[in-house]
Amino acid sequence: MSRFLLLPIAMCFCCAASGAELVVSAAASLGNAFAELKPAFEAAHPGASLSLNLGASGALLQQIAKGAPADVFASADQESMDTAQRRGLLAAGKRVNFASNSLVLIVPVGGKCQPANLEQLLQTACGRIAIGVPGSVPAGRYAMAALESAGLRSAIERRMIAAQNVRQALDYVARGEVDAGFVYGTDAALLRDRVRVAFTVPTPQRILYPAAPIAGSAQAALAQAFVDYLVSPGAQAVLAKYGFGKP
Template sequence: MNRFPRWFGKTTLFAALSLGTVALHAQEVVVSAAASLTNAFQAVGQAFEKTRPGAKVTFNFAASGPLLAQIQQGAPVDVFASADQETMDRAAKANLLAEGTRADFARNTLVLIVPATAATVPQKLADLGGTGFKRISTGTPSSVPVGRYTMASVQEAGLTAALEPKWIYGESVRQVLNYVARNEVDAGFVYRTDALIEKDKTRIALTVPTTTPVSYPIAQIAASKNVALGKEFVAFVRSDTGQQILEGFGFSKP
C-alpha cells in the first residue's frame, strides 16, 4: 500500500525542476559591457568559462549610456563595465552598484581615423576644419562616452563652432568605426582598440589628447541574482590572466 499522497510524485518533480532551474541560473553571469569591449570581453569570457566548468557568461554589448538605462529599468544584469567614469558615477548615484565592488580595470586612447583609401589625412585636429572634411563622426555625446571624450578634446582645441555642422553621430563607438570603414564619413573619433579591429579598412591619422583619461570601471549590480559568480568574473577580469587578454586587444592597465 502506498503511504504517500498521490500528489507527492508531481510535487517532488516540480521541486526538482525548480531547483534545477536555480542551479542553472547560479551558473550564469550576465555582463553588460561597453561596445568597445566586445572582442576583448568575448575572449575574457571564454577564458573564464574554462577556469569555471559549467559556468556561462552572457554578454550584452552597447554604448554605456543605454546599458545604464536598461539596468535602471530592471534588466537582469550581474556585472556592468562602462567606457567612462561619468556613466558609472551615475549608476552609483542611483544606488545601482553593489557597495565596494567598483574598480578600474583598463585604459584606452582616443584616436582620429580615416578610411584606408583617404586621399587627405589630417595631421592635427585643426585640419578637420578644412573643406576636405565634410562629414566627421563620433558617438552621441549624451549617451556614448567616446562622444563626450571627443567633444571635450574638440572644445579644448577651440574647434567646437567650426566642426558643429559636420558631425554624424553614432549610437556606439562601433557604429562610428563602421561609418569610417565603409567610407561613409571623412573621419571619425574612436578608441585605438577599435581602430585595430578594422586596420585594413581604416588608418589612424593621429592620437587625440583627452582632458580626462579614457578609463574603464567595472562593478557588480546591487540587484544581481548571482552575486558569487559575478564576483568571480570581476576578479578574473582584474587578474593577471584577464589583464593579459585585455592587453592583447590593445588595452592598457588602469
Template structure:
C-alpha cells in the same frame, strides 16, 4: 515495474543537484570591449564549468538605461567613470565592488582606402572634410571624450555642423570604414581591428583619461559569481588578454 520506477526516481534525485548549480552570468559591457570580452568569457567559463556567461554589448549610457529599467544584469563594465558613478548614485550599481580594469586612447581616424587631407586635428576644418563621425554625447562615452578634446582645441563649435552622431563607438568605426564620413573619433583598440579599412591619423589628447570601471549590479542574484568575474578581470591572465587587444592597465 516498481523497481524500474524506483530506479528512475533515484537517478532523478542524483541528477538534481547538478541542475541546481547551473548559473548564468549576464554581463553588460561597453561596445569597445566586444572582442576582448568574448575571449575573456570563454576563459572564465573554462575555470567555472557551472557558469555560462552571456554578454550584452552597447554604448555605456544605453546599458545603464537598460539596468535602471530593470534589465536582468549581473555585471556592468563601462567605457567611462561618470556613467558608473550615476548608476551608483541611483542605487542600481554596487559601489563597493567597483574596480578599474583597463585604459584606452582616443584616436582620430580616416578611411584607409582613400586619399585624405587630414593629417592632424586642425585639418578637420578644411572644406574637404564634410562629415565627422562621433559618438552621441548623452550615451556614448567616446563622444564625450571627443567633445572635451575638441573644446580644448577650440574646434568643437566650428566643426559642429559636420558631426554625424553614432549610437556606439563601433558605429563610428563603421561610418569611417565605409567612407560615409571623412574622419571620426574612436578608441585605439577599435581602430586596430580594421587596419585595411581605417587609418589612425593622430592620438588625441586634452580629454579625461579613458578608463574602464566594472561593478556588480545591485539587483543581481549572482553576486558571488559576479564578484568572481570582476576579480578575474584584474588578474594577470585576463590583463594579458586585454593587453593583446590593445588595452593598457588603468
C-alpha cells in the same frame, strides 16, 4: 592550476553548478576582448554561462536602471559608472578600474581627409565626421571635450554624423560613408586594412574603464568573481592583446 583560478572555483561552484547565467553589460569597445575572456571564465566556473550584452555605456546604464537583467556593468567611462553608483545600482564598494584606452581620429585608407591634428579637421576634405552621440557614447563625450578644449567644437559640430556606439562610428569610416571619425585606439586596430589612424586625440582626462557587480544580482558571488577576474594577470594579458592599457 593557478592560485587565482582555484579561489573563484571554490567560491562559485555551488552557484554555478546549477547552470547559472551571468549577464555582463559591457561597453561595445570591449566586445572582442570579452568574447575571448568568456570561455576561460566559464572553464574556471563549471556550469556557469556568461552572456554578453554590448552597447554604448550610457544606453546600457539606462537599461540597467529600468530593470533589464544584468549582473555586471563594465563601462568605457567614469561618468556612466558614477551615475550608476549615485542611483544605487552597484554593489557597494566593489567598483574597480580594469583597463585604459586612447581616443584616436581615423580616416578611410586612401581617403582625401588627412588631418594631422584637430585644427586640420577644418579642411574641406574632412566634410563628414562620425562621432558617438555624446549623451550616451563615452567616446563621443571624450571627443567633444577635446574639441571644446581646442576651441573647435562649434566649427566641427556642424560636420558631425551621429553614431549610436563607437563600433558604428568605426563602420561608417571603414565603409567610406564619412571622411573621418572619433573611435578608441582598440577599435581602430580591428580594421587596419580599411582605416588609418590620423592622430591620437589629446583628451582632458585619462580614459579608464570601470566595472562593478550590480546591486541585488541573483549571481552576486559569480558577478564578483568576474570583476576580480578582469584585474587578474590572465585577463589583463587578453585585454593588452586587444590594445587596452593598464588601469
